Amino acid sequence: MHVEFHGAAGEVTGSMHLVVAAGKRILLDCGMMQGSREAEVRNADPFPFEPKQLDALVISHAHIDHIGRVPLLVKRGFAGPIFIQQAGGELMPVMLLDSASLAESDAERANRKLRPGDAEVVPLYTRKDVERAMRQLQPMPYGTRREILPGVEIAFRDAGHILGSSITELWADGKKLVFSGDLGPNGTPILRDPETIGEADLVLMESTYGDRNHRERLDTIHELGEIFAQAWQERGNVLIPAFAVGRSQELLYWFARHWDDWQLSRWKIFLDSPMAAKVVSVYERHTDLFDADAQQVWKGKRDPFQLPNLRITESAQDSMAINQVQGGAIIIAGSGMANGGRILHHLKHNLGRDSTHLVFVGYQAEGTLGRRLVDGAQWARIHGRDYRVNAKRHTIGGLSAHADQRGLMAWYGGFTAHPPLVLVHGEDKAREALAGEIGERDGVQVRLARPGMVLPV
Template sequence: MSFIQSFGAAETVTGSCHFLQLDNGPNILIDCGYFQGENEEQTYAPFDFDPNDVDIVLLTHGHLDHVGRVPKLVKEGFDGRLIALRATMDLAEVILKDSAKIAEEDYKTAMKKARRVGGEKQIPPPIYTSDDVKAVFDLIIQYANYNRAIKLTPDVTVTFRNAGHILGSATLQIDINEDGHKKTLVFSGDLGSRRDLIMTPPDTVTTADALYIESTYGDRDHSPLDETITEFKDIIINTLNNRGNVLIPSFAVERTQEVLLLLKEMYYDKELPPCKVYLDSPMAIRATQIYNHYHAELNDTAQHILLRDGAIFEFPYLQYSLKNKDSMRINKQEEGCIIIAGSGMCTGGRILHHFKHRLWDERNSVIFVGFQVQGSLGRQLIDGAESIQIFNETINVNAQIHTLNGFSAHADQTDLLAWMSEFEQLGKVYLIHGEAEKQAVFKGVIQEQLDKPVHIVKYGEKVYV
């Protein structure tokens, strides 16, 4: 029998990686992502399967926790077909190049320290290099289009449906004919909210004998978007009027673009006090350019702004900080700035330097606009840490810490249930991509409201389909 094994995003949010082995082939890997937060060490562990055995890789979207280990997969033997939307690969290229750069820089730093004590042999090589990332794009890449079936073999097709999560995000519908028996497997990917500021709502899928669905927010609903926007504006206005600065740790893809859109609207509505808005992330700057390029895939609001202004995100207060020296100059400005920088979970990147310079000042505010995985520095801050360690220095947390989950690019419980209820035929439901305690809540809600059998997927277990 055919079966699926999940070697990531099983009772945890990150590391998405699902291996579908079909009786008559091919062997299909759905995503191959980084583990983040408390599970980060699993990123560097050997794969639980032989990369040479993978025939096809399907990517649901370009976030690091879904594509971050693809260069490692190629480095260790995969040389088959890679299928994704073109926008996904454009974003993935930006994200993977940044990931390789960080890995290479961390290796150089570790080696420099190790040489002082003769410990060079103790330092493992980087997980992959920039050349390994290039090798990914030397593969046979087949670009998908939404709602057009791609034949993988005479008996297996895959159709990419719009997941509404980020640019190029997809739900995968895999139709299989095994010895005259037809079945449909659906992998939701990360589903977007129906109230997203930029993306269109997720497409409806009608049939699934087995549904693998994300459950990041399966235990609760987000705050109402209009309330979240009001709170966001109030924090910005009050902080700037109090001669403070606003720090926004933000993911380069989707969340940054939403924040820019809101600040632009505040500017044109004359709600934004005079200030400088710094987008201090080369990766986010490039991602914003990609969003501009694929503007036709964005929602009506974005189309209206583009038609009105000739640009979706740019406005007079906005400055791009591309180089390190541009970023360092920001620290000379004592007040009146909004700094948007990565990484989104504060596990690295330029946001750490801004924390070092500004987190101790009670006039300043930090706005978290994205999910903070367990074990990340961002999670420590939203959980109330009074001090944190940055660059081997203790920094007191005196700035005001705000968490706004209404901006989430993930569907909440109501969104997930509404999307599932649109299936005309739905068999068993398998929960992935969520923390275990939240999945337990979501399982009970699905059983109660949709009356469907539900299973929480364990790491590495064989699920026969």
């Protein structure tokens, strides 16, 4: 068995690792590169392997940076089974159809501006491509060990990152590989803690926050309440860029928990996402995967998805109407890094007001508008026009859906014999810090994955 690293190997997005074992070729994730325009252009590049020669695809979870190129992989010839945890399998088409719809709209908009002689802009893939790819899904429950190909077995364990997120165990050629996928922090609301794995011959572990520790979640929740109080006093709006899966549901969970403390009944609350209602439905069908506290909240008098002043807006017309609200609105909209989606329209209408509070609740990758705003940019270019930034900015690190340095070290510490470790899904600064800490504590040499690197198990 050996592993070839082709994505998220020196960057956070674009997860893609090829396992060759038992005479078979198994791809772990097929994610989209996100961030700068240059990164996103790379999504159309040829795959560094022949898609037709792949025997299976195994998906860790349904975030676009882990699944976003799957329809393209199928379009270019991959015809094998796609394995994913059951709840993740329900989220996957929701996410990909939204991605395809955006790509089609962007292409249509660009083609309207073509000059004579310009080449037509073609979307990376279409909704028909997504529908074709989804016929190859083979969902699996957590905890079931299954032979997916002759001589190759896998099992999914709960990674605690988003609904259906998985740690993948893979057995072949007498060896065991463990791929963490994205790991959630212990104690995160709604989801259970990541499962501990005891044995492996090689571990691939994410390292998004390998160089830092998050604030205590309770401190973060207190800060969020203070932001709402200040914004209400200033008669402003609160804008929260957040991904439709994971962070949006957690925010609504905290809204339900602190409904009275934060006086949320006086606000207009918008979850502005065309896929939000579909995602909410998937969550409601899988409350058995929630932790004990969340199950009690959902049984209580305020279902987070049924708050009395919550409006989930699906149509473009309803979304545009939100911008007529000059104050007293909490607007949660994608994308989480403000590099696309409906949040851009709300930013255009609100960034110039000093009463606006812009709240970042997740990781902001290099090259994204979200990262530039977090770093203090005074102007924001949106849809070809520059907008002055007068809004107050808040970075709420304690709501991250990723484990921090302590959490990553604790999870790896669950392996009994300190197996060889490769860090993926992180920028070099974060990976180097985490590699140093683990190497010093456990005496293990930690490798940093690089594109094209090949490693035997």
